[in-house]
Amino acid sequence: MPTVPARFIALMLGVLGVGCRTEVKPPIGEDRSVPPQRGGILRTAFYTDVRGLDPATAYSTTAAAIQGLVFDRLVKYDRKGRIVGELAKSIDTTPDGKKHVFTLRRGVRFHDGELLTATDVKRSIERALHTKTPCPGASYYDRISGFKEFHSGKTKNLSGVSVEGPHTLSIALSEPDATFLHALTMFFLAPVCKSAGSVFSRNFSVKPCGSGPFRVTHYENGQIIKLRRHDGYWQKDRPYLDGIDWYLTMQSFTQRFKFEDGALDYMRDFNDVDSLLFRTHPKWKGRGEWESAMTTAGAFMNTEMPPFDNRHVRRAVAFALNRDQIAMIRRGHVEPHYKIVPNAIIPDAEDYPKQRHDLQQALKEMRLAGYPYDPNTGKGGYPKEIPYIALLESMGQQAAVLYQQQLKKIGIRLRLQLVGWPTFLAKTGRRRTTPMGTAGWHADFAEAGAFFEPILTSRSIMDDGAQNASFFSNKRLDQLISDARRIVDPDARNKLYRQAEAIVRDEAPWATTYSYRYYELWQPYVHGYKPHPVASQDVRGMWLDAGGRKQAAAGMPCWQGIPSPRGCSHAGPRTTLAMVLGVRR
């Protein structure tokens, strides 16, 4: 007999009418006006897995959320999006912008109890940029003096980083770099304990040790990461929480039901339907907030492969895609988008260079490309099917289906290939392998260069593992981005980025179509949280009102599989379907 997956059976039982829920339950627990208090374990979840937490190598938004709790950096963004010191008490930059001197806080302890010194910071920087450490963000720091020699293994000392005292560190740059401090807000160079060793090791990736407010006590791939308070944390009386249980690879569907029944305290991975249900429920209304959209998405076209080695075909695609229709498939979460840099970083304007939807122009570009197409007869167009790679169960997959429909109108036929994340990365990063696919980029830091540099410059082209999936090489764009890094004045810098946008609009290595934003919601007894303007899921300041939570725990059904410190009640008939649909992952 065939074995049928539990989820499939569950859904079929749901179909038979075991239960039906067309609205969300009102919040359980109470929003009381009480002062901040310590204690409690926050429970939340990710839809995806977190593959390693070594700050030098882990490079995903989910890893960054956990790293933000485990590691402190020299600098960070404050709530207004400004760069301020985190481990650095003060930052002094020389007038020529070529040297930054960091004075470190005193009394900062690593999770292993050791005191942090400038030597630890230098050691951590050298570890991350070591030739044997596969740091995906190393190029962000290539203007540190001596970087080339050190990163290539020619020298054993990164000469630009100097320890000038137990708590003073200086970083000299070969030329001014306006994005350098922004790049330091990323976790790649975050100070790590001595146990990390001098180069990347897989062991440290699952047993990380830093100086952040929480330490990792349990890390089970695909299941859970348990964080507990670092008692030696330098900030007095912080963090408030005793710990955080972060569940991994939990479907958004399952998360919603667990959240609703009080088994999760905070949630972000809503699908559009569930977020709408919560946003419009009178008792939930106003409890959550949108995270700012720092993502640009669309389709990349490999400029080294036919037919996209022909710029007219690329331009035809960019003209043919109807962004308004694409935004309709996840209303609220998705906004039509026509440029590379998200509006949260450089706001859109009428005269800003950007792509647009114009079907007639798209047909004209197809003619110019040598593939004329007659929409009335359906004759002509590009003769072959083009493979299009998209991530399984993603917005990219849904968008791809619409691209398929829309490009058919100009004589381009796409054949979808749905793959998992590792395959997607491998295939899109390998030269002359994938002609077209889902493109998306989330800001590493709040700078336009964080978009152009890693995904559209020649420097990000490699034979394998390239981030520049369109393998787009344009000397003028390279120069503009390089020049922009030298300019300290943000307005002058943005002028260059604007010129870079015009190149992307005209050459169309990407057809940008939408930007995505998340809706975040937390229980009434969760306090001290607001989405950060730059960092994703920065829950450091959260605290739980134990009294308010007690009520929530009392209403929690037993089936959830997530234990409550205060026990649980039996599920009532209303939760029956949730039980069925939330069967073991």
Next chain:
Amino acid sequence: MFDPRALQRFRRHRGAAIGTAIVIFLIVFAILGPLIAGHDPYISDFENGQNALGRPSGPTAAHWLGVDALFRDQFSRLAHGARLSLLIAFIATALSSAVGALIGMISGYTEGGRLQAVDTALMRFVDIGLSFPYLVLVMAIGAAVGETTVTTLLLVLGLTSWFGTARVIRSKTIQVRSGDFIIASRALGQRTWLILLKHILPNVAGPLIVIATASVAQMIIAESVLSYLQVGLPPPTASWGRMLQEGQRQYTVAPLLVLAPGTFIFLSVLGFNWVGEGLRDALDPKEH
């Protein structure tokens, strides 16, 4: 050979009657549904498919079962899904039955004779095949093949599901081959393949038909599960399993997106299983 009273017994079987009605309904729906749907299952209708909130609409005069998350007509996709599911199920079953019958007859015919080694080898191979969980095997092959097309799906389903059939047909062949008419045929010098075709096959046809009918239901489930787990046919193909998978996101606000394909999967499995049971009782009443 078929018992002439079999048809009578089949007619009297209540389950078989209901099952037959369901199967006929599904076949008619698969043939006529796409013609009466009036919408392309692969084109989004953003104009008529929206409700007042700008979200995909539920049932309306323009879209009888509403539209899915991508604003495509649900009825039309269901009808095209029926065509695809039944087509895959029938052809894969035919393939599986043909291979199973052939292997089973060869194995049964050679059992205990000079070519015992053939029977042993074939049956050990069948043992290995049966030891793998069917769907896991199909999913593994599907993943290895990479790009799934109707042809690869047919081959994967058809060529991984014949083991049980071969077992049953082998037993039946062993039973039949000792009959006088087989001995007579051999004595007259009839070739082995002709004996298998003319004498053995008609006598094992009864259980073969019963297994095949039940197998159609299994194929429908298998195809749906593969599509549900996104290792079946890629989007935008309209298949019931994929519709179920895509609809679950909207389950809370648009239960019909799950209910409709789910009901069709349920009905088709039920229908074919009941027909299979009816055939079994009709063709081989002694055993039941």
